[in-house]
Amino acid sequence: MNIVVCVKQVPDTSDPDTEVHIDSSGKGVDQSKFSFVINDADNFAVEEAILLKEKHGGEVTVINIGPEGANQVIRMALAKGGDGAIRLGDDKFAYSDVVATARLLQSALKDIQYDLVLTGCLASDDGYGAVGVTLAQILGVPHAAYAKTVEVVDDKKLKVGRELEGGLMEMNEIELPCVLTIQTGGNEPRYASFKGIREASKKEIKVMDLAATGLAEDQVGEAGSVAVMTEYSVPEVGELAEMLEGDPAETAGKLGNILKEKGLV
Amino acid sequence: MSDIFVLAEHRQGELREVTLELLTLAGELGGNVVAVLLGSGVDDFATKIAGYADKVMVVDDPMFANFNAMAYQAALVELIKKDKPGLVLVGNTSQGVDLVGSLAVELEVPFTTDAVAVSMEGDKPVVTRQYYGGKINGTINFKDADTYVVGVREAAIPAGEGGKSGEVTKVDNPVTAEITARKFLEYVEAAIGDVDITQSTLLVSIGRGIREDKNMPMIEELAGLMGADISGSRAVVDAGWLPTDRQVGISGKTVKPKLYLALGISGAFQHVTGMKGSDLIVAVNKDPDAPIFQYADFGIVNDLLKVVPALIDKLKEIKG
Numbered sequence: 001m002n003i004v005v006c007v008k009q010v011p012d013t014s015d016p017d018t019e020v021h022i023d024s025s026g027k028g029v030d031q032s033k034f035s036f037v038i039n040d041a042d043n044f045a046v047e048e049a050i051l052l053k054e055k056h057g058g059e060v061t062v063i064n065i066g067p068e069g070a071n072q073v074i075r076m077a078l079a080k081g082g083d084g085a086i087r088l089g090d091d092k093f094a095y096s097d098v099v100a101t102a103r104l105l106q107s108a109l110k111d112i113q114y115d116l117v118l119t120g121c122l123a124s125d126d127g128y129g130a131v132g133v134t135l136a137q138i139l140g141v142p143h144a145a146y147a148k149t150v151e152v153v154d155d156k157k158l159k160v161g162r163e164l165e166g167g168l169m170e171m172n173e174i175e176l177p178c179v180l181t182i183q184t185g186g187n188e189p190r191y192a193s194f195k196g197i198r199e200a201s202k203k204e205i206k207v208m209d210l211a212a213t214g215l216a217e218d219q220v221g222e223a224g225s226v227a228v229m230t231e232y233s234v235p236e237v238g239e240l241a242e243m244l245e246g247d248p249a250e251t252a253g254k255l256g257n258i259l260k261e262k263g264l265v
Numbered sequence: 266m267s268d269i270f271v272l273a274e275h276r277q278g279e280l281r282e283v284t285l286e287l288l289t290l291a292g293e294l295g296g297n298v299v300a301v302l303l304g305s306g307v308d309d310f311a312t313k314i315a316g317y318a319d320k321v322m323v324v325d326d327p328m329f330a331n332f333n334a335m336a337y338q339a340a341l342v343e344l345i346k347k348d349k350p351g352l353v354l355v356g357n358t359s360q361g362v363d364l365v366g367s368l369a370v371e372l373e374v375p376f377t378t379d380a381v382a383v384s385m386e387g388d389k390p391v392v393t394r395q396y397y398g399g400k401i402n403g404t405i406n407f408k409d410a411d412t413y414v415v416g417v418r419e420a421a422i423p424a425g426e427g428g429k430s431g432e433v434t435k436v437d438n439p440v441t442a443e444i445t446a447r448k449f450l451e452y453v454e455a456a457i458g459d460v461d462i463t464q465s466t467l468l469v470s471i472g473r474g475i476r477e478d479k480n481m482p483m484i485e486e487l488a489g490l491m492g493a494d495i496s497g498s499r500a501v502v503d504a505g506w507l508p509t510d511r512q513v514g515i516s517g518k519t520v521k522p523k524l525y526l527a528l529g530i531s532g533a534f535q536h537v538t539g540m541k542g543s544d545l546i547v548a549v550n551k552d553p554d555a556p557i558f559q560y561a562d563f564g565i566v567n568d569l570l571k572v573v574p575a576l577i578d579k580l581k582e583i584k585g
Contacts (some may be wrong), residue, residue, distance in 0.1 A: 013398045014473050014500070014531070019554070020400040029397065044503075055484075098366060099379075126396055129357075130378045130416075133334075134366035135325035142335060142446040145363040159450070164276070164359040165419075165515050170332070173448045185503035189486030230406040232396065241548060241564035251565040252575035255547060258563060260583055262545065264467065264524045265491055 001152065001176075002059040004112060005049040005075055006105055006119040006131070007042040009070040011035070013124055022232045022233060027095070029232065038073040041120025047189040048150055049104060049118050050081035056152055059083040064107050065093055066132070071205055078200035079192035090209040090218060097225035098128050102135040107213035109139070114177060116158075121146050121181040126229075132181035140207040142166055143179040148186035267388070268350035273302040273314055274360055276332065280310045283356035285424035288317035289418055291354055292429070294385050299350065300431065305330035306346055316427035326438040331449040333374055334363040343439035349411060351388055352473065357416035369414040375407040376414035381421045390415055398533055399556050419515070420538050440466060458510035460494050462527070467493035468522045469485060470513060470540070473500045474529015474550060474569045481506060483573050484528070490580045496520065498536050514539040528569040532557025549573075 011034035012018055038046070049060045062077040064070050073179045074085045082163040086108045093104060109117070114254045118140070119132035129145070136143030148169065149161035158177055161169040163183045174180075192200070210220060222228050244254045269291040274281040284300075291298040300318040302311055305327045322344065328336050334555050337360075344351060355361040355368075355378045369376030381402075382393040390413050392405040407413055462468060469488040475481070488495050495511060502512040513520055516535040525543035528534060532548070532555055539545070541560050548561035549569045558564045565572055 004269070013400070020397040022401060027403075029401070040500075099370065102366075103369075124398065127567060129362050130366040130376075132366075133363065134370055137367035137370040141504050143363075143367065144334070144447065146359050161453065162359060162363070163516055165517070167509060167512065168276075168514055169453040169455070170359075171450040171453060172333075173450055178446075180316055184499065186508075188505065197565045226360070226408045226410070227377045227392075227405050229394070229396075229403040231404045233402045233404070235395070235399070235402045237558040239560045241546075241561035243558075243564045243566065247576075248571040248575040252572055252579045255563065255576060256579035256583055257566065258547075259491075259524070259580075262524075264545070265580055265583060 001052060001056045001115045002061070002113055003049045003058060004061045004063055004109060004114045004117045005042075005045050005077065005082070006063045006117070007046060007073055008039040008064065008072045008123050009066050010039045010119070010123060010125040012027060012037045014092050019088045022234070026231050027229060036069065036072070038076065038121050039120050041182060041184050044184050044187060045120050046077045046080060046082070047187045048182050050190070052116070052150065052152070052186060053081060055136040061085065061112055061114070063095070063105060064088070065104055074205055076192055076198045078203050079196035080190055081196070083110050083205065085205040086208060087205050088208050088213065092210050092221050094218055095222040095225065096227060097227045098130045098134050098214060099226055100220050100224040101131050102138050103215065103224065105131070105135050106138050107215055108208060109120045110214075116176060117179040119179070119181050121183045129181070132179050135137060138178035139179065141177050142174050144174055144183070145181045146183045147180040150180065266370070268297045268299045268348060270345065270350040270353040271298065271300050271318070272353070272355045272361070273300050273310065274356050274358060275304060275307065275310055280313060281356070282424060283358055283419045284314065285317055285404050286420070286422050287354045287356060287428075288314065290383060290417060290422045291426040292297045292317065292425070293381065295353070296351065296451050298429070298431070298512065299348070301341070301344060303329040303337055311433045315429070315431040315433055317429055318431035319429060320431045322434045322436050323433060323435050325435060328438065328440060328444070332360050333444060333447060333449050334367070335447045336444045337364055337425045338368050338371065339440040339444065340438065344436070345372060345412060351412060352390055353412060353414045355416050357418045360441070361416045365414055365416045372412065372414070374410050374412045374414060376416070377405045378416035380415050381416065383415060389413070398531065400554065414445055433525045441560075456510060460511070462494055462511055462513070462520055463494070463518050463519065465494040465522050467491055467524045468496045468520060469493045469528065470496040470498070471501050471507070471528050472498040472529060472530030475501060475506070476570070478504070478506050480570060483567065483577065487573055487577050487580070490577060490584070493524070493526070527557055527561065530557055531555045532560060
């Protein structure tokens, strides 16, 4: 089974030192102090792709839209077991919305024989959670979002468990080829081995610019988008908690007293 | 303004609350509120929804007994093409997320997802979304179109009282071909563990700030001293440090303890939705900008790995 897995590089916003500041353009953020990581859900998608390859054979192709710096997340996916990679890299791709993003991914898929396309279910930076489902429609194949379990039934179909609210699983049978957006927590993403990292450094990352995609300039970036984020703003902050000040012992002391007063300890 | 279509959401014989939230929003935006209810034997839902809509369009067919994105899409495309609503609102839920992108692309209309606020500028919706884990907001500007599709975050807009009395109209199922590419099989309920955190009086809840599995013993010691149960955020459950049934949030449990002690939890909306009803919320987080402090009654800006040992000492002292 040949699998394509789409990965995005995102700022590590789980790091409390990653402060998000709007830049002077008003529609970007200052990225100078960001450390970048693979998007969390995409990491689970990579693992799912490699698990399926290990069980059923085939090849895993890693696709990314990003600048050269994104090669680090591509190489890590290759080190874990990816066979080949494509990076869609062109300044003209900046500010692509969900539809333009999906169109770019489709252009990278046109020369690939695939049975299954995996994406993460949600990107931690922009949170659209829609690229995979949109891509499926553009490709004309079925899809399922929030997939947490993936079983191969036969070479024509999968049994897919979608995670719903409250942790309820919705089991579906879905025909191949298809697109699944992978939810976090369904597997245990591996660490790359030293051998894998060494081998990945030799694998080619094919770079596609606008000309290579065969798309017109008005099909990508802001020009090719139908729903563009035009202005960032600082959200109104609700009333904050009463902050307990001091060193750890002092704050713990104050908290302990509050809990005691309220009869909670 | 033209019609606003609102897709009703139901599951396992229950109408989901997000439906009333979307209908309330549609009513506030003005225009003719049309609830679209796809289901099988859903007269009760239609009656309830009618209180929030100017019209309820019901397509009653066994095909819609359980959610199937492809069946829903096939029906909605036909209904939308026929009536040409100016706006289509869908919950940004596990159903809506499975549907909105492909529906809009098939209709060739602009869409966006996970709106936290929607307003109208003339006939065009203006959508506010959150970026970077809720640290900043962004405004979506749509290209001109006759119809826009917007996925709206669950629990972002409170459901009102209704006050309408829409006419319920049954519509023939426009989907004549059987949907074969994707089939609903069954629901599998989440596993039940040793502790039911929805019944806990005190919860010590941990997030990414715990950093490593090896820091769990101090949390267990703290919880033991307090007589609290341990719960956590999605990240901690994904990492395998807590079982799935201890997860708080949209895809986990909704809890209302007397005390919710959030340790190293940033407070993403998916989590907050599951714990904001707690009596007393105390948050410890290194990041002073963490959204959790907007929901907490008391906050400590520090590393939980430093605060927890100190709190253990303090509680031992109190207990004598």
